[in-house]
Amino acid sequence: MSHQPHNIHAGTQVVTRVGVHGSNNALVHPRGAVGIVTRTPCGNEAHFLIRFPDGFEASLKADDFEVLKLFKDRLEAAPDATFELEPHVIYRCITGSRAYGLDTESSDTDLRGIYLAPPDLQWSLYGAPEQFEDNATQSCYWELQKFLTMALKANPNILECLYSPLVEKRTPIAEELLAIRDKFLSQMIFQTFNGYALSQFKKIEQDLRNQGQVRWKHAMHLVRLLLTGAATLREGRVPVQVGEQRERLLAIKRGEFAWEAVDAWRQELHRDFEQALMETTLPERPDYEAANVFLIRARRSAANLPP
Template identity: 55%
Template sequence: MQPEDLVRDHTIYACVTGSRAFGLATDDSDTDRRGVYVAPTALFWRFDKPPAHVDGPLPEQFSWELERFCELALRANPNILECLHSPLVEHADATGRELLALREAFLSRRAYESFTGYALGQRRKLDADLRTRGAPRWKHAMHLLRLLISARDLLRTGRLTVDVGAEREGLLAVKRGEVPWPR
């Protein structure tokens, strides 16, 4: 069985993530698709296990095998949590709906460390941009702020909201470089 077959034939949950789910899409935004598949049991009875993730088969599509997806969700991986909470669900079979029903169980205090850790990663990218290019890539600054807003709201409410809502225009202004960056 080819990896693409796992995604095509065994996907339990699929959604749109990225700028479209965040409410930050512009005319030139791509469509990031993420999903979860359940590999058939027989594939686990071999020396070579099924892949933990598959890139494709569609452009900008990435899927995880359910076990790996849950491991990452338990670590409060922001990409995984945002996938689980995406407002743009394209497919959810019965097992996918069970996974969605459990999504709140994956929210824990670990989210603070993981979201701020990802935000620090964006900050490091900004610092590297300043060193190598002399100016920040504004998209990195926007994502740093978006991650911190998500972490703040999650800590305040106990809920993860993916769409940035009222923060949209301010974040897009940062992305366009309209907000000064201290040097």
């Protein structure tokens, strides 16, 4: 048995040493199936998330698989089968508390980004994974098509990526994307931002009734989400930084407000969000055609085809 390298990362192609089972313990893939690592373990975790060509994903320990390159090397000389993610990253930014202006000395640095799958991976049997996560580096990268799809659905995390004030990397293709980022903004923001906050506040109320506790950090971010969503409808951009609301929001995180005060503020924000929806000049739906044209142009660029 060959030794596993310690630097298995998102994008590494692997071969299973065990059969992969799904629900009801049914065999989904036999021993020797090939997949690609899409998420690495964090801290004391021991499992990697492996994606197979049919889209099935399984959580496996390092002993349950072998790096494809090493597997091939035992048989014959083979080209490097490891997909290096970084050369294909077109955009990387910092999100989370540091981007919001809510960071403290203990805050993590959350990295989010976009990668443009190379044609050989996009066209291969493996397909291009929609997402790579590396918990050790607090990073997550979405393949461009997945990113655009989520942006068109007004996913809050994705829209905040497009408007993050802390950008670490942007290629010319990413510059083109940022130039049309307003095309992804629409009145759907009300449904996604406001809808998510509503559902999560209901869970907080249930926790308060059942356990007598409030997750104050979560409550703070929900209030921030309501503030951001309403401002986006009014301004036609996503104001990621909280500005003058910083101290009030951090006071919520520290549990310095009674729940009744936080609940009253969030209900006020829900009403303000509805008012912003009535006043907004954003369209009802995002510009799907602009996103599609951009994606095709990016794919052609990656394949070195003329525009």
